[in-house]
Amino acid sequence: MDKIVFATGNENKMIEIRMILEDLGIEILSQREAGITADVIEDGATFEENAMIKAREIAKYTDAIVLADDSGLEIDYLNKEPGIYSARYMGENTSYDIKNQALLDRLDGVPDEKRTARFVCAIAAVFPDGTEEVVRGTMEGIIGHEIIGENGFGYDPIFFLPEYHCTSAQLPPEKKNELSHRGEGLRKMRVVIESKLKEASK
Template sequence: MARVLVASRNAKKLKELRRILDEAGVSGIEIVGLADVPAYDEAPETGATFEENALAKARDGAAATGLPCVADDSGLEVDALNGMPGVLSARWSGRHGDDGANNALLLGQLGDVPDERRGARFVSACALVAPGAAAVVVRGEWPGVIGRKPVGEGGFGYDPLFFPDGGALSAAQLTPQDKDAASHRGRALRLLLPALGDLT
């Protein structure tokens, strides 16, 4: 059984990767998170791109633990804001991970933007760094539009404001399985499956 570290404390991200591996029939991999390994110094996310941040996190995790490490950096790019909040998505309001404040700020910034110019996409860059192997970095995108008020109880982050592909349901209204099948992180993780399979 190959142990693979996911450089995250977000239980939802760990479950998501386990579900995707199961659905793809990839066995022989045990997914562990940062809570399952001895603590190490995590470098701040200072990259200008999702790819740079994901690769830095994966390299840190692999170097500290000796395990193959998967890391992702993801966020929301809004067309009317020239691609922002981008890599600043989690701390857009100035407080890291304050979903309510981030969503309120985004809605305020888009207050006078008409519906036809509210295009956006969720982006996820996933990196896999394994000792003795070349690093693999992939990118998944999930296009949609930003609504005018939060809708739905599921998901996290900007999910209640994001309507995939301009549909009637927000990302926060989708089942976990439907979200995995379509989401930016699901798309990126499926692109990593061949490299993960090589670890077994």
């Protein structure tokens, strides 16, 4: 277990992943870097199911530890939309500027107390011995009133954190990793991986 393959080709995501897992002492590769081109159909009904579908599929092509995540934005006022369809909302090739503006338009006139939302990230692992684990991280906030901030990606520029008086796209990367749904999920998964490594070294 000297290698982790993360089932993503998203470089922004890989930067966050490496920052949080870098001192595990294990090489961390994206699916693309590992030379795996499998196209996975995510047809689960929850973030957890989709993450596990991805991890199981990629595990067929490698004997490394495979991690996969499924993440998205839940807006309570919109019945938790876009939810598991966050990446595909309004079409996969639609820019996030357009998606973000569409969500702001749908919430036009809605007061802050009804704009509650959260980022959710489920992270699944398939280990070389066939065991599986899945964890969930969340970050609570509200949907802001404008698109603001350059540091994040996706829905970060409309996700406002009242206690920090800024969007998650305005946070420095280190702070975002500390607070984010993916950061929380990765830290939980890190504990699982460390215990697995300890078992393997006995």
